[in-house]
Amino acid sequence: MEILIHKQLPNHKKLHPIDEGALGFGDIYTDHIFKMDYFEGKWQNPRIEPFAPFVLSPAAMVLHYSQTIFEGLKCYRHPDRKLALFRPQDNFKRLNSSAWRMAIPYLDEEFLLQATKELLKIDGDWVPSKPGSSLYIRPTVIATEPHLGVRPAKEYLFFIMLSPVGPYYPEGFAPIKIYVEDFYSRSAPGGLGEIKAGASYAGSLLATELASQKGYTQLLWLDSKTHKLVEEVGSMNMYFVIDDTIVTAPLTGTILPGITRSSVLTVAKDLGIKAEERSISIDEILETQKSGRLTESFGSGTAAVISPVGCLCYNDTVYEIGNGKIGKITQTIYDELVGIQYGLKEDTRGWVELV
Numbered sequence: 001m002e003i004l005i006h007k008q009l010p011n012h013k014k015l016h017p018i019d020e021g022a023l024g025f026g027d028i029y030t031d032h033i034f035k036m037d038y039f040e041g042k043w044q045n046p047r048i049e050p051f052a053p054f055v056l057s058p059a060a061m062v063l064h065y066s067q068t069i070f071e072g073l074k075c076y077r078h079p080d081r082k083l084a085l086f087r088p089q090d091n092f093k094r095l096n097s098s099a100w101r102m103a104i105p106y107l108d109e110e111f112l113l114q115a116t117k118e119l120l121k122i123d124g125d126w127v128p129s130k131p132g133s134s135l136y137i138r139p140t141v142i143a144t145e146p147h148l149g150v151r152p153a154k155e156y157l158f159f160i161m162l163s164p165v166g167p168y169y170p171e172g173f174a175p176i177k178i179y180v181e182d183f184y185s186r187s188a189p190g191g192l193g194e195i196k197a198g199a200s201y202a203g204s205l206l207a208t209e210l211a212s213q214k215g216y217t218q219l220l221w222l223d224s225k226t227h228k229l230v231e232e233v234g235s236m237n238m239y240f241v242i243d244d245t246i247v248t249a250p251l252t253g254t255i256l257p258g259i260t261r262s263s264v265l266t267v268a269k270d271l272g273i274k275a276e277e278r279s280i281s282i283d284e285i286l287e288t289q290k291s292g293r294l295t296e297s298f299g300s301g302t303a304a305v306i307s308p309v310g311c312l313c314y315n316d317t318v319y320e321i322g323n324g325k326i327g328k329i330t331q332t333i334y335d336e337l338v339g340i341q342y343g344l345k346e347d348t349r350g351w352v353e354l355v
């Protein structure tokens, strides 16, 4: 399909001028957006337009039944100024898994990559170069058909928007404090936990807000049946280093199969660091913390890449991990991944896709 391009006027005033030194996460958007519609049984009208608010019917089904999915990936600026995506095909594959689960029509993954690159060619100047900063890419699908009544929509909008970002957590690459949630659940077997559906995130807001009021940056979710097995954090997969082995929850359908998670496990294997995908209970974590066998914990996700965990709060008791400092394995994995993403280390695994 040919992508129609309608650019901003060359001398237009930027909607969101950027100050690279003060970039936070998610509040600044670039000048253009990619859009494509689904109606009459097919995706059509791919186009790049100036970034602007949409017109939606108040009856648009996404507003009533949350039929929406999204992805999150990043574009990094390499030292030679080239733009690089990190494993983008994996994001588009996961978008289609989400689409299937949410009864949204399949999208051509190769075409989505082409559309992302086209958009980046136009808004490439927005990719920041300051260390730790990047351009966050948000592909999204929403059900636009006006209809009140529960069934899959017959009309959708797919769009890709871009946002120059700094660190996801205000702490940057520094240990974060995590609250272990033992009442609310994020996902259940057969539910939406393994896909990126807006509805999952909406369901996690209250518990996250309550933890934030207690001073915690993120929540660690436990399984919905027993509230004993560790699952993941709001936007990251989780790891515990016990006896020098990284332990992370298995992909059993209730957590997101993180692309960074897959990269962490590959890098660990290649660097000779032992890693296990197995169920781990909060009791085992607390026991190994007490006996000194738990030496590090970290989270992984596109937004924060690797985030060290300094302490866990469970049942009103705070358990410090690794003296609240960044651990050796956490730092090694961070250096390797960030090195590849920013073009400072060789990409031997074919993860980097130049624009």
Ligand SMILES: Cc1ncc(COP(=O)(O)O)c(C=O)c1O
Residues within 6 Å of the ligand: 072, 232, 233, 234, 235, 236, 237, 256, 257, 258, 259, 260, 261, 300, 301, 302, 303
């Ligand atoms: C719930 C959840 N878990 C894990 C992750 C990490 O996934 P990825 O590494 O693909 O960004 C994310 C972020 O997308 C997430 O939202």
